[in-house]
Amino acid sequence: MEHAEFNNHLLEFLNASTTPWHAVASIKRRLDEAGFKALDEKEDWNLDAGQGYYAIRNGSSIVAFRTGRRDVAEAGIRMVGAHTDSPCLKVKPNPELRRKGFFQLGVEVYGGVLLNPWFDRDLSLAGRVTYVDDSGRVKDTLVDFRKAVAYIPSLAIHLDREANSNRTVNPQTDLPPVLMQVPEDDKTRFADLLTEQITEEQPGIHVRKILGYELGFYDAQPASIVGLRGDFIASARLDNLLSCYIGLQALIESSGDEPALLVCNDHEEVGSMSAEGAQGPFLSAVLDRWCGKGRARALARSMMISADNAHGIHPNYMDRHDENHGPLLNQGPVIKVNHNQRYATNSRSAALYRHISDELDLPYQTFVVRSDMGCGSTIGPLTAGNLGVTTLDIGVPQFGMHSIREMAGTRDGVTLFRVLREFMQRGELL
Numbered sequence: 001m002e003h004a005e006f007n008n009h010l011l012e013f014l015n016a017s018t019t020p021w022h023a024v025a026s027i028k029r030r031l032d033e034a035g036f037k038a039l040d041e042k043e044d045w046n047l048d049a050g051q052g053y054y055a056i057r058n059g060s061s062i063v064a065f066r067t068g069r070r071d072v073a074e075a076g077i078r079m080v081g082a083h084t085d086s087p088c089l090k091v092k093p094n095p096e097l098r099r100k101g102f103f104q105l106g107v108e109v110y111g112g113v114l115l116n117p118w119f120d121r122d123l124s125l126a127g128r129v130t131y132v133d134d135s136g137r138v139k140d141t142l143v144d145f146r147k148a149v150a151y152i153p154s155l156a157i158h159l160d161r162e163a164n165s166n167r168t169v170n171p172q173t174d175l176p177p178v179l180m181q182v183p184e185d186d187k188t189r190f191a192d193l194l195t196e197q198i199t200e201e202q203p204g205i206h207v208r209k210i211l212g213y214e215l216g217f218y219d220a221q222p223a224s225i226v227g228l229r230g231d232f233i234a235s236a237r238l239d240n241l242l243s244c245y246i247g248l249q250a251l252i253e254s255s256g257d258e259p260a261l262l263v264c265n266d267h268e269e270v271g272s273m274s275a276e277g278a279q280g281p282f283l284s285a286v287l288d289r290w291c292g293k294g295r296a297r298a299l300a301r302s303m304m305i306s307a308d309n310a311h312g313i314h315p316n317y318m319d320r321h322d323e324n325h326g327p328l329l330n331q332g333p334v335i336k337v338n339h340n341q342r343y344a345t346n347s348r349s350a351a352l353y354r355h356i357s358d359e360l361d362l363p364y365q366t367f368v369v370r371s372d373m374g375c376g377s378t379i380g381p382l383t384a385g386n387l388g389v390t391t392l393d394i395g396v397p398q399f400g401m402h403s404i405r406e407m408a409g410t411r412d413g414v415t416l417f418r419v420l421r422e423f424m425q426r427g428e429l430l
Contacts (some may be wrong), residue, residue, distance in 0.1 A: 338368065
């Protein structure tokens with residue numbers, strides 16, 4: 001797949017995947033088109049050799065795999081992991097705020113959000129809604145306003161002369177978005193607005209009552225190619241939908257001869273401790289049902305590549321990187337190393353990635369955080385600890401991680417895709 005084709009499809013995926021639920025729905029559509037079969041955790045599974053399958057939990061996490069043509073216990077599994085969630089502002093359960101004729105919504109900060117870029121942006125709203133229909137059944141549906149419906153205006157510098165030197169953001173008081181103006185006696189309920197939107201999006205649904213929702217605001221500006229020579233991708237949620245898309249395309253386009261798996265977990269940005277997170281039992285349950293008694297033997301022959309974006313060296317803040325480990329955009333994916341096990345990379349897992357890259361004549365880089373700074377983490381150490389599987393942490397370098405809009409190079413994604421595709425169809429691993 002060429003760079004332009006890969007990136008054009010990537011932009012479509014990013015624009016469609018406005019929440020973890022929408023991301024999983026996008027992944028599901030592509031898997032269905034590629035001939036993968038859906039599995040229901042509530043039912044028995046009968047798996048055939050040489051076939052692709054997927055299971056979804058909570059609508060926001062997915063495990064997809066190819067059974068391969070060899071016995072899984074003898075072949076091992078080529079695994080890639082990523083996460084579907086991104087830091088954002090989530091709507092509170094009782095969100096309505098009415099101040100001076102403005103209708104606003106109270107929000108809760110989800111994950112480690114870089115807050116300042118959320119001001120003065122066109123914001124839309126999407127997520128999952130649970131409701132009772134006309135027949136009294138409790139159901140879920142996805143909703144996405146797909147237009148700018150809210151705005152968080154900055155306070156003018158004339159009213160805050162320290163704004164450029166000493167402004168802090170109070171998440172409780174500074175972040176409620178403005179949705180509209182209303183009369184003083186207004187009784188609008190957010191649930192009524194949701195019902196209207198559901199009816200508009202899906203006329204066949206009849207909502208008797210909204211029972212709950214998980215909704216987040218997002219940047220309404222679509223993903224795009226930027227730069228004088230088109231060197232960069234700018235988008236919301238590059239961390240970590242970029243890795244989800246790369247892993248998905250690698251799985252779909254691999255030969256299918258070897259057992260291979262993609263897991264995209266929710267809740268990585270808040271610690272992964274949930275039924276569908278990387279610290280939960282979802283992946284382990286799928287492996288139990290796939291491998292059966294051969295699970296221990298299969299995992300001993302397996303490897304996990306945890307794909308999560310890395311910090312590219314910022315030209316305005318070069319001192320924030322170790323002088324020998326500053327990854328450059330468009331110079332290759334980044335092998336992430338931390339001997340305190342914030343990343344799960346070891347010399348053997350890194351060597352395999354380097355070896356495949358060398359065979360394909362593709363570039364790679366290495367990242368180690370400065371010794372006087374704290375190090376982030378990924379699902380890599382969690383998966384390695386839960387499964388006991390050899391693991392590599394890697395990612396495409398980017399700028400603006402955890403901002404409402406992030407930037408990565410146009411060449412690094414397709415490079416990582418090519419290596420992961422080869423990894424997923426490779427014979428012996430370790």
